[in-house]
Amino acid sequence: MSKAYDRVEWSFLELLKKKMGFRVHFIKLIMTCISFASLTFLITGAPTGFLQPQRGLLQGDPLSPYLFLICSEGFSALIKRGIRNKAISGGRICKSGPRINHLLFADDSVLFIKATVQEGEAVKRITSSYEQASSQIVNIDKSGKHFSTGVSQASREVLHHLLGFRVVDRFNKYLRMPMLIGLSKKPIFAFIRDRLHKHMLRWKERFMSKACKEVLIKSIAQSIPTYIMSFFALPVSFCNEMRGIISKFWWSGTDDKKNIAWPLCARAFKEKYYSSTAFELAGLRQGSSFIWQSIIEEKRVLDTGLAWRIGNGESVDILNDKWITSANYMRPIGSSNIHTGCKVNHFLNSDGSWDIDKLTALFSTKDRENILKIPFSRNLPLYKLFRTYKKNGFLYKIWRILHDYLPVNVKLAHRIPDVSKFCPMCGVEEETQLHVMKNCKVVWGLWMLSPLNIHVDRAHYASVTDWIKELFSALKEKDAKVFVLSLLTIWTDRNNLVFGNVRPPPMSLSRHIVPMQISNSDSHRLSMALRPEVAPNWIPPPSRSIKVNTDAAMSNRGNFSMASASARKRACLLLIELIREQAHLPGDVVYCESDAATANIVKRLLNPTCAIDPIQLIVDDCSIAMRARMGQFNHVRRQCNQVAHALAKWGIFIDGEVPFSVNELVNYVT
Secondary structure (H helix, E strand, O other): OEOOOOOOOHHHHHHHHHHOOOOHHHHHHHHHHHHOOOEEEEEOOEEEEEEOOOOOOOOOOOOHHHHHHHHHHHHHHHHHHHHHOOOOOOEOOOOOOOOEOEEEEOOEEEEOOOOOHHHHHHHHHHHHHHHHHHOOEOOOOOOEEOOOOOOOHHHHHHHHHHHOOEEOOOOOEEOOEEOOOOOOOOOOOHHHHHHHHHHHHHHOOOOOOHHHHHHHHHHOHHHOOHHHHOOOOOOHHHHHHHHHHHHHHHHHOOOOOOOOOHHHHHHHHHHHHOOOOOHHHOOOOOOOOHHHHHHHHHHHHHHOOEEEEOOOOOOOEOOOOOOOOOOOOOOOOOOOOOOOOOEHHHHEOOOOOEOHHHHHHHOOHHHHHHHHOOOOOOOOOOOEEEEOOOOOHHHHHHHHHHOOOOOOHHHHHHHOOOOOOEOOOOOOOEOOHHHHHHHOHHHHHHHHHOOOOOOOOOOOOOOHHHHHHHHHHHOOHHHHHHHHHHHHHHHHHHHHHHHHOOOOOHHHHHOOOOOOOOOOOHHHHHHHHHOOOOOOOOOOOOOOEEEEEEEEEEOOOOOOEEEEEEEOOOHHHHHHHHHOOOOOOOOOEEEEEEOHHHHHHHHHHHOOOOOOOOHHHHHHHHHHHHHHOOOEEEEOOHHHHHHHHHHHHHHHHOOOOOOHHHHHHHHHHO
């Protein structure tokens, strides 16, 4: 139908609803909704004129599709009457199949008739009657007819002149599905490839990160053929062609340029240059291509942040590989009489521990101290490479501020039209980085409450970078850290207000910034550690099981640390056996608990595959030992772990008997 919504006659719609049995009150409500609409025209941006429509349905109105379906029922009723009068016979896919005479979808209709003059005239009468009653008009240009192979040429010519529609070899789509599928499948489904191609052409104009490309591919590109594939098995070659378009976009951002197929290159280079080893050990050899030389040159940048985790030590070279992670150079610098090609396993005992005598004989004192800091595993696993560099989130956020990378509203408004440019805290001025960190009146009080006591409203700067640079040049190192922490606190407070609609008072925020004003002496920290904040809530273990609470502390005065463990009654036997390296106590299940200070270790114990650094060797050994005893690791709050925490602090700061306060904790818990 041509302009289907615009040509709906209200009187025709009202009569149809009465014929279909709708209540009079309901019909009046619907007709009021339709006739209440009015139209105006925008001329140079200003509304001008007034028009009261007399027919038609409003595009975009959620009620309009349902009302148009009622109008389509009039056309369907005329076809059904033609079938009852045997003017139309419909068609069958086989002799015993049901007759199909028409399919309707909104303003698209498919009719099935016999290729005879009588049925052609019946269709002509039906469409004419519907046009006169509803004011709908058949769109001749968009309509077509298709004949089956058994229709004679004479019948085709007669029906062509009678109906007036153009003859088509096949209809393209109905309900977004191809209607006729022949032997050649790829041309039929070419519209899927074309649709994907249009998306890629639009995306390639933008500079996108890998994460952005991944989201577009998974959410849009891969969903394009889903509807069609729920009905049809697409040809394999066609699927490979679609996959190729997506792969080109993933690797290069364009789908019409020739680019390097990196997966194929990687397989080829591996077979030629490092077929019998890993990429981490690959290097140059005689006759290496310029491409491979360039890759190895870039690999040196990657190697600067990687080091070997010692397992069995059979493949790690003493002199050439980076394996002493506690040293800056990560290689021995004072060794002597170590022959070329010597491996780390030469200095390991059979149980995986370090051979002190060999280390003393061949390494300097400094190297030996650094080597002894490297954890070892009694299970002697394979070596692994791990990343030694850790991203400093503190410095990264300052780097974003200095480079004007924070997503403030002024920037977001350029990308997202609906975002307001104004500051969410004061609502008066536009939110720039300088405004949110300094010029906003809401943050003035926070800067005055901070230990720096800065009156940020007295000085004016062109950018936040100029302001930060000047303060960094004037502040001491301790005050500079407080200043940076204040910046991050202000930005976090702003985000909490925007995304959570929560904003604590400035005095509460300043407590996160104010440094500790109390004494940092060892005795004071010891007394604070031994003083319980709240009553402990330690829960005894089930019967025939053992609970061990652990903690650790490290001294700031030197390379010294202390570990502690506490247990009740017969669980102390377990500690004695652990010290003697005889951990087998039949019939007992071990529950091991630790508090927030070692939350990361507990997380590793619960998820052994989350890290591959040297500390993970110890974690893996603990996991294996606990699995043999049906053990379980748990993370608890400090209140539930005060005895072990106090013992660890006592071991660092006091030599002698257990302090009375620790005894009080033990007596209180037990």
